Amino acid sequence: MFKQLTDPKEPGFQVFVDGMAVSARPGDTVAAVLLRTPPHLARHTPVRESPRAPFCLMGVCFDCLATVDDQTSVQTCLVEARPGMRIERPRGKLKVAQ
Template sequence: MFRQLTDPGVSSFHVYIDGVAAIARPGDTVAAVLLRTAPHIARHTPVKETPRAPFCLMGVCFDCLATVDDETSVQTCLVEARPGMRIERPRGKLRITL
């Protein structure tokens, strides 16, 4: 669906989406990496588990929510990817543990 344009002068690094390595580059948002990585979604809705992808890409719609480095409900369109970052696509209802 989406692909990254090549730029030979820019180095890349790995982030981990659902435990699988994905390639990111400096300046990429987590949402951009999710859009390039199959199944090209950020989350599933809590009730019907409908797949959702980042929509507005500016922090208004909340369709890009994911768990990033153990922090839940992160708007991935507003977070820049960092080397080694762990991203998990939510599925189903959130579970709160105390």
Template sequence: MFRKLNDPGAQALSLTIDGVPVKAEAGETVAAVLLRQAVPIARSTPVRGSPRAPYCMMGVCFDCLAIVDGVASTQTCMLPVRDGMRVERQQGKRSITS
């Protein structure tokens, strides 16, 4: 659905989404990378399990929440990618671990 316009001067980065290696460029958000995937969802809703994808891309709608580097409910539209970042799609309600 979406594809990245190449910036020849951008630094190439690598992150994982659900354990699968994905390429990204410095300066883009995790949500933008999620939207380029074959399955562009970031999470499923807590009650019905409906899929949600990044929508507003400015931190208002919370449809882009995902688990980033072990931290649940992270707004991926507000987070720039970093090399080695681990992203997991958030399924259902958030669990609290101690």
């Protein structure tokens, strides 16, 4: 579905999406990683749990929100993937730590 434009010989690294190890490359945004990882979406809406995927890829639409390294509501299109990063796709209402 999406083609990576970086040099395939460039060493990649692993991030974890919903607990599953996924490969990423330097310069990838977290949104790009989510778009390449089935089911190719970033989150489900809080009320109706409708699937959402990154749309604008420039921080305007907020459809790419996910939990990154335990920080909720991160705009994944604005965050570069780093080795070992933990990404969780929200489903339903957010659970706020107290």
